[in-house]
Amino acid sequence: MRHLATSFVALAVASPAMADFWSDAGAAYQGVTIRGVSESTPPSNYVRDVLAPKFTEATGIQVEFETTSWDQMYDKAIKDMEAGSGIYDFVYIEQDAIYSYLSRDFLVDMTKMMAENPALVNPEFSFDNFTSFIDYFKNADGDVFGVPMEAFIKVYLYRKDLFENPEIKASFQEKYGYELAPAKTFQQWHDIAEFFTQYGLDNGEELYGTTVQAASGHPASWYEFWESIAPLYGVYNWGINQDTWTASVEHGGRMNSPEAVEALTFWLDLIKYAPPEATASTWDEVASSFAAGRAAQGLVYGENATWIATNAEKSSVVGNVGVALPPTAEGVMEEAQAGNGYIGYYDGGAFGIPHSSKNKEAALLFMEYIAQPEVQADWAEAGGRIVLNSTYDDPKVQEIDAKTDHYFTLMKDSGDLFAGAPPYPFHNQVREATAPFIYEAIIGNLTPQEALDKMAETTETELKNLGYTAN
Numbered sequence: 001m002r003h004l005a006t007s008f009v010a011l012a013v014a015s016p017a018m019a020d021f022w023s024d025a026g027a028a029y030q031g032v033t034i035r036g037v038s039e040s041t042p043p044s045n046y047v048r049d050v051l052a053p054k055f056t057e058a059t060g061i062q063v064e065f066e067t068t069s070w071d072q073m074y075d076k077a078i079k080d081m082e083a084g085s086g087i088y089d090f091v092y093i094e095q096d097a098i099y100s101y102l103s104r105d106f107l108v109d110m111t112k113m114m115a116e117n118p119a120l121v122n123p124e125f126s127f128d129n130f131t132s133f134i135d136y137f138k139n140a141d142g143d144v145f146g147v148p149m150e151a152f153i154k155v156y157l158y159r160k161d162l163f164e165n166p167e168i169k170a171s172f173q174e175k176y177g178y179e180l181a182p183a184k185t186f187q188q189w190h191d192i193a194e195f196f197t198q199y200g201l202d203n204g205e206e207l208y209g210t211t212v213q214a215a216s217g218h219p220a221s222w223y224e225f226w227e228s229i230a231p232l233y234g235v236y237n238w239g240i241n242q243d244t245w246t247a248s249v250e251h252g253g254r255m256n257s258p259e260a261v262e263a264l265t266f267w268l269d270l271i272k273y274a275p276p277e278a279t280a281s282t283w284d285e286v287a288s289s290f291a292a293g294r295a296a297q298g299l300v301y302g303e304n305a306t307w308i309a310t311n312a313e314k315s316s317v318v319g320n321v322g323v324a325l326p327p328t329a330e331g332v333m334e335e336a337q338a339g340n341g342y343i344g345y346y347d348g349g350a351f352g353i354p355h356s357s358k359n360k361e362a363a364l365l366f367m368e369y370i371a372q373p374e375v376q377a378d379w380a381e382a383g384g385r386i387v388l389n390s391t392y393d394d395p396k397v398q399e400i401d402a403k404t405d406h407y408f409t410l411m412k413d414s415g416d417l418f419a420g421a422p423p424y425p426f427h428n429q430v431r432e433a434t435a436p437f438i439y440e441a442i443i444g445n446l447t448p449q450e451a452l453d454k455m456a457e458t459t460e461t462e463l464k465n466l467g468y469t470a471n
Contacts, residue, residue, distance in 0.1 A: 021122050022369065026059025029362040033062040036351065036363075037076050038092035040067040042303055043150040043383030047370065050378070055369045061362050070282070077354075081106040084356040089363040093146045094349045095136050096421030101352070102139055103425040108353040108360060110367070111143035120361055122368045129373070129388050136420045137350045146350030147367040150385035152302030153411050153418045154228055154344050156327070158182050159296050160405070161320040162196065171199075182324040183297065186232075186266050189327055193273035196296035209273035211286045211298025216442040220282035222435040225267060227345040227421065228299055233263040233329045236341050237422040238430070240459065245468035248456035255459060256452035259329070264448035268441060274298075279442060291315040299326060301347060302407060306384035309404040323405040325414060333417075342419035348385065386411065426466050433462045 038044040044067045052063035068076070077091040081104075093101060101107055114121050127134060127144055137146035162168055163180055172180040176191050183189040193209030200207030213224035226238045239255030240247050247253035254260060271278055275294045277285055287304035289295055293316045300308070307314055309321040328336075328343055335341030351370070353363045369375075373388055377396040380386050384407065391397055392412050401408040421427065434455040441451035 020058075022055075022058035022365070023060070025120060025122075025365055026061050026362075029359070029365075030060045031062075032359055032362045033064055034089040034359050034362050034366060035064045035066070035087060036090040036092075037066045037068065037073055037088050038349075038351075039070045039073045039094075041150070041383065042307060043379065043385045044092065046379050046382040047149065050382075051370050051375060052366075054375075055366055058369065059362075059365060061365065063366065081354045081356055086354075086356040086358045088354060089357040089359045090351045090353055090366065092149075092349050093137065093352045095133075095347060096427055098137055098146065098350075099423045099425045100427055102145060106352075106354055107145045108355055108357070109139075109143050109145060110147065110353070110364070113353075113360070113364060117361065117364070120364055120368075122372075125368045125371060129371070129390065131387060131389055131415075133346065133348060133387060133420075134350075137352075146352040147371055148348060148350045148387040149370060150303060150383060151346065151348035151387050152305075152385050153346055153415060154299050154301050154326075155305060155407065155410065156182060156324045157290060157298060157300045157305065157308070158322045158324065159293070159317060159320055160322040161317075162296050163322065168199070171195075182322060183327045185327050186329070189297070190266070190269070190273075192297055193270055197273040206275075206294055208275045208295050209297070210270050211281070211289055211295045211300065212267070212270050212274040212278040213281055213283060213286045213299070214267075214271055214274070214278050214442050215282050215285075216279045216439045218282050219431055219435050221442060222431055222438045223345075224299070225264060225438060228326075229267045230260055230263050231342055231344055231419075232326055232332060233259045234332045234335065234341060235260045235263060236419075238459075239456070240422070240424075240463075242422075245460075245463045247459040247463075248453075251460065253456060253460075255456040256449070260452050261448050264441065264452060268448060271442070291317060293317050299344075301384075302411060303347075303384045305407045306381060306400060306404050309407070310381070310400065319403075321405060323407045323410055325410070325417070336417040342417060344418045346415060346418035346420050348387070380408070426463065426468070429466065430459055430462055433458050 048065045048067055052065050056062055073092060080087045130148055133151040134148050138144055169180045172195055183192055196207060197209040214221045235254050239253050239260055241253045244252050247255035249257050275289050283301050287300055290298055290300055291308045291314060310318060312318045326344060332341060336343045351367055353360050357363055373390050376388050376391040377394040380391055380397050381400050397408060437451040437454045440446040441448060
């Protein structure tokens with residue numbers, strides 16, 4: 001892969017000098033319109049509002065980029081690729097969806113396409129410029145099927161103005177017998193949640209102890225538990241045994257293990273200390289709750305961390321946001337540091353070109369355009385995402401880093417403690433089959449043990465129906 005990428009640059013450099021790569025490369029596609037679809041997130045909205053118009057100005061290629069809800073994004077992109085209708089020339093590929101897309105041969109092999117079309121390769125473009133997050137978008141041969149456009153970790157945010165208030169600190173110390181600080185253990189997380197919820201009541205404030213992404217009818221809650229909470233207790237890869245393709249403890253899995261039950265019990269217990277909107281909250285609502293000053297602490301996706309910490313037009317806690325790694329159970333951090341586990345989700349996505357696209361060459365130019373180092377710093381500020389190694393050293397990013405309690409530094413130094421979703425082509429099938437049991441647990445119809453037992457049983461049935469058997 002590395003040698004192929006280098007060869008692309010060598011071929012491009014050997015070509016005749018051009019006055020401007022983008023105008024020259026785009027000349028053959030004047031009047032072409034490329035269409036894309038993505039979730040409406042800060043990074044994607046920046047592409048729509050800023051980068052797409054700049055690309056059109058540079059190349060003459062028009063861009064129609066639709067940003068919509070998470071579920072509508074998937075529905076539209078998958079139906080288009082299944083039907084081969086060619087509505088979209090580029091689609092957002094969330095990290096956890098890539099394995100399904102590859103198994104169904106939805107996407108163009110960009111490594112191969114660039115090798116076959118050296119005139120379309122910007123001399124300054126190289127896959128080597130990306131962080132290791134690009135590895136999630138490669139096949140077994142190392143070929144790239146998606147150009148990363150966002151990457152972030154899910155971090156523990158806390159209100160520094162509350163945590164550093166002398167009167168609050170003294171009151172907390174008196175009640176719990178230890179100093180108020182960002183939680184290092186689950187008991188501390190619980191104590192802090194309990195304390196600030198009561199503090200809000202006592203002082204007539206709309207303040208709660210923690211955020212909880214616990215939508216009782218949306219997969220966001222399923223993701224919160226399996227990709228953020230369960231790993232903190234040492235339950236990885238959804239508790240599925242990848243040697244036997246089983247999930248229950250009885251058959252060698254860990255989906256309904258004591259650790260998983262403890263994790264779900266803890267998480268569900270936090271709901272009573274969360275804002276009332278918690279049981280209707282996806283990632284977007286959690287970010288909004290924290291930005292509105294309604295929670296003292298919580299897990300928040302990094303794509304929202306920067307605007308929460310810096311954008312006074314959207315956030316009431318600017319200047320008061322602390323960033324830390326989440327608490328972990330005993331031994332989990334050591335497993336993550338040794339590469340045998342992880343402490344949360346390294347989230348993000350890429351843009352890929354469907355085989356059904358009618359404008360693959362123009363779409364490829366757009367992929368290269370948004371990968372330029374010079375566009376990354378403003379994009380990082382707008383969306384809390386970094387996909388190029390060089391972006392960390394950009395002076396503007398370093399300035400933003402200081403204003404966000406060094407979120408970018410945390411991602412750079414501790415990103416390898418996090419992991420993307422496991423490489424399951426059956427990702428969507430298992431999620432859809434098991435998510436209802438999370439919902440039932442949230443509303444109190446199932447105990448944590450009952451919910452996880454049903455999830456493990458259903459997962460094994462689903463995997464068996466899909467043809468997965470012991471190796």
